[in-house]
Amino acid sequence: MTAHKIPLALASAALTAGMSLATLAEPMPSTVATLVELGYPAPQEGELVHIPPTMADLEKADLHPETKEVIRRGYDLFTNTQQLRGENVFNEMNCSSCHLGEGRQPFSAPIWPAAVTLPSYRGKNDHVNNLEERIAGCFAYSMNGVPPEYGSDDMLALSAYHQWLAKGAPMYPDQPIYGRGFPAPERPEKLSYQRGEELYQAQCAICHSEDGSGLYQDGEYVFPAPWGDGSNNWGAGIVRTETAAGFIKNNMPLGQPLSLSDQQAWDIAYYMTRQERPQDPRYTGDVEETLEKFGPTFHKNSSYGQVREHDSHVLGDHANWGEKGDEVTPWNVGQSRFEDLKEK
Structure with missing residues (x-):
């Protein structure tokens, strides 16, 4: 077995609960050493390296039993968000579909940084x-759904799980965070839809299907849909080509991280993010108007509103809302805050 084919989950086996290193003067944790052996970059001097605790660590933690139970509930919702299907989730996604390794995995947008960098x-x-609110955004866009209410049992449980994973990390850290987000490789000079399609069929279709509809067994999905009605909508972060390229490069094919070249990762991302999906819930009724409104802050990095090369189709020019239909609207989209401060 080559290093690149070692499942990244193995790198989680030796984690020490709540460990944070502010500089490289500290010994490198074994899990980080494993990542480096797999080909991931070593932490740079001054980067914050945090090793999230596991659920096994939770059992040994000195916390009230009811607190532990709520954190377990958050973990359960995070790894099986489909249990909220039809109420809060209207596609084939779990939170862990994008945030791999139970939300703990470096270079797969680990979720603990949100707990220490927000508000x-x-x-x-x-x-x-x-x-x-950050979690609610994932429901509205990545889940093509409707978030649980702020302060509800499910929202509290998900927040508690995020904060459990951040145990031991400093609040508002001054240092860059090692392995945060989906860091993309440098963008090649030219991207190819055709190459991306060929690579997708060769490398990705076995898990995600030739038409991008995902993989089902016994009526339940095993691998999510990268596009189409069962996927995230046009407002989800991963529909941005750079974000998708970072996810693919660092995590795909599953169990073979970093096995694709930078060009291959970008070409696959380019192909996948130029397929249709449910409408952005911020849609004004006109794709050009929506693009003008949200292009500067979001869609400048997506294919939304662009003309697809091979068939002249305008991406996002539709009123298709996927499974949730046009009568279900995420209540959190368009909410403003601190208007009184802005007036000052």
């Missing part, structure tokens, strides 16, 4: 967001 300003909705 903070977010350009996507042009105001300061707290942790619950």
Whole structure:
């Protein structure tokens, strides 16, 4: 077995609960050493390296039993968000579909940084967001759904799980965070839809189907749909080509991270993000108007509103809302905050 074919989950086996290293003067944790062996970059001096605790660590933690139960509920919702299908989720996604390794995995947008960097300003909705609001955004866009209410049992449980994973990390860290987000490789000079399609069929279709509809067994999905009605909508972060390229490069094919070249990762991302999906819930009724309104803060990095090369189709020019239909609207989209401060 080559290093690139070692499942990244193996790198989680030796985690030490709540460990954070502010500089490289500290010994490198074994899990980070494993990542480096797989080909991921080593932490740079001054980067914050945090090793999230596991659910096994939770059992040994000195927390009230009811607190542990709520954190377990958050973990259950995070890894099986489909249990909220038809109420809060209207596609084939779980939170863990994008945030791999139970939300703990570096270079797969681990979720613990949200717990220590929020509340903070977010350009996507042009105001300061707290942790619950950030989670709500994932429901509205990535799940093509409707978020649980702020303060509800499910929202509290998901927040508690995020914060459990952040145990031991400093609040509002001054250092860059190692392995945060989906860091993309440098964009090649030219991207190819045709190459991307060929690569997708060769490398991705076995899990995600030739038509991007995902993989089902016994009526339940095993691997999510990268486009189409069962996928995330046009407002989800991963529909941006750079974000998709970062996810693919660092995590795909599953169990073979970093096995694709930078060009291959970008070409597959380009192909996938130029397929149709449910409408952005911020849609004004006109794709050009929506693009003009949200292009500067979000869609400048997506294919939304662009003309697809091979068939002249305008991407996003539709009123298709996927499974949730046109009568279900995420209540959190368009909410403003601190208007009194802006007036000052």
